[in-house]
Amino acid sequence: MYFHGTTKINEKGHLEIGGIDTIDLAQQFGTPLYVYDVELIRKRARGFKKTFDKLNVPAQVAYASKAFSTVAMVQLAKEEGLSLDVVSGGELYTALCAEFPPEKIHFHGNNKSVEEINMALDANIGCFVVDNFYELDLLAELCAAKKVKANILIRVTPGIEAHTHDYILTGQEDSKFGFDLQNGQAETALKQGMKSEWLNVLGIHCHIGSQIFETTGFILAAQKIFEKLAQWRDEHQYNPQVLNLGGGFGIRYTNEDEPLEPHQYVEKIIAEVKTQADIFKMTMPEIWIEPGRSLVGDAGTTLYKIGSRKEVPNVRNYLAVDGGMSDNIRPSLYQAKYEAVLANRPLEQAEETVSIAGKCCESGDMLIWDLPLPKTTNQDLLAVFCTGAYGYSMANNYNRIPRPPVVFVENGEATLVVKRESYQDLVRLDLPLNSSVKI
Incomplete structure (x- = not known):
């Protein structure tokens, strides 16, 4: 089992990130939930910058914000002395809202x-x-x-x-x-x-x-x-x-x-x-x-609650979670591979091989194929590692599923940096059929 950054097993036998039990994070913020290890992001950023400084080479290290763009993330890039790569008006607007130095923005x-x-x-x-x-x-x-x-x-x-x-x-x-x-x-x-x-x-x-x-x-x-x-x-x-x-x-x-x-x-x-x-x-x-990815990718972990199970004798066992291609489309888009453990029982011996299915109404909504896990119940929590890049960035509302919240964890403190979308958010821009707005 390989853990990145501050991720470890705590004294309760639970997965911990940034000094916080992931079970507590799931209880406080719900699931699905994106969790970012801020200390690891800082370490990665400094790893690039310090090498240029040590070798006395003039340089700019620009965070490619398409990997994960939020006001808080841009502010973190600013704290670490990075420049910023944006690719749209929306990413530029986010940077300006974060009061990022415009002279360090590359479009x-x-x-x-x-x-x-x-x-x-x-x-x-x-x-x-x-x-x-x-x-x-x-x-x-x-x-x-x-x-x-x-x-x-x-x-x-x-x-x-x-x-x-x-x-x-x-x-x-x-x-x-x-x-x-x-x-x-x-x-x-x-x-x-x-x-x-x-x-x-x-x-x-x-x-x-x-x-x-x-x-x-x-x-x-x-x-x-x-x-x-x-x-x-x-x-x-x-x-x-x-x-x-x-x-x-x-x-x-x-x-x-x-x-x-x-x-x-x-x-x-x-x-x-x-x-x-x-x-x-x-x-x-x-x-x-x-x-981009190399700054935030392995700093992100997505927590899911396990739900339904389907067993196809002599073929495959499917285990469904409460997210899927709506919060991580990479496996469906280009067969990206991930590792995962049960956050509440990460050290228990695997007893079966399951395939992790998302809840979207698409047969291609599969997060992980053939994952060894202990026997599970709907009280278990699945932690999928290295989802920090292009998870939230590519998140969508397919099947009218609200996008998950984002939490930054560092030194035993959790900060909510993106709220969970509500059903009201989903229809906020919708207009009724008899709307007065006509073309």
């Missing part, structure tokens, strides 16, 4: 709207990561209208495929993201950006995938980018201030996963950027990275 996305860009310009954010020619033209036009200049990074696809799931690959040539580095698109975008009086091309950005367990992909991406940077220096007199190598650093979901520690990724990235800068006799750019 991503492959289809930013006029409203979103104007919102970001009005907030005076740090930079836009420009994804396509449409955005390049639109951003320059909107900057001109406001008489303001925007910092940009040109997002490129270097043609590197990370060893990860096909659905979350982003650095290969066939991608909806970025300008292709090999076919001339990136160079054309660079020249267009440099020519505009309203844009400042701060540097280059790439992201090669997600849930990456080694550094080879980052090294190859840096090599390909520096080859082009040297060419652009000679042909266009362009020297980037920033090289953003993205995120995608993996975490341990199951014993099949073997991620590196944060400092190991950073050390290899720094070493390669230094090597490439020396090879091409270039000034070393500031290095930016964007950890």
Whole structure:
């Protein structure tokens, strides 16, 4: 049994996180419940930042907030001195509500709207990561209208495929993201950006995938980018201030996963950027990275109450919980795997193998296949580990199921940071058939 962060078995034989018994958390806040180990998030953030500081390398570590975006989480990122990666008006609005320093906000996305860009310009954010020619033209036009200049990074696809799931690959040539580095698109975008009086091309950005367990992909991406940077220096007199190598650093979901520690990724990235800068006799750019999952993924645990059981003789035993794809769609979306234990009886010997089903009206609503557990009753509590990234972010109201609350735990204290949705919340924006609002 492998536990992350402050998760452990307490003197009662119960699962404990952040110094608090998970049984007490479930009784106080109900289930399903997202529980975040704040100490572990801080540890992960410092693991990335301290390595840059120790090696005296100028850098920004930006939290990729798409992994888990709430006001409290953004405030925590601010406390840890992180920058922030947002990909929508909603994530930007959340950041501004959290009073996050706008100059440390980086705006991503492959289809930013006029409203979103104007919102970001009005907030005076740090930079836009420009994804396509449409955005390049639109951003320059909107900057001109406001008489303001925007910092940009040109997002490129270097043609590197990370060893990860096909659905979350982003650095290969066939991608909806970025300008292709090999076919001339990136160079054309660079020249267009440099020519505009309203844009400042701060540097280059790439992201090669997600849930990456080694550094080879980052090294190859840096090599390909520096080859082009040297060419652009000679042909266009362009020297980037920033090289953003993205995120995608993996975490341990199951014993099949073997991620590196944060400092190991950073050390290899720094070493390669230094090597490439020396090879091409270039000034070393500031290095930016964007950890998301690796900051919050293994810090999150979801608690469920066990409900119904279905036994199919000689085939499978199904055990249902009071959540499912409405609070964690990753298993249904791309067959993500998780580990779990009974929070109230984590040390008891497994007596059977069950498959954990969600309560949504979909046969594909399965959280975990073939999980060894003791014999269970409807008084038991299931704790599913490593749900901190893309659980709450992708939560939905399918079957009109309210989204769960979020609790931060640290040093024996629990703080409710997102309330549980009510049935009233579900219909709050609905209008009756005889509504006076007509189109």
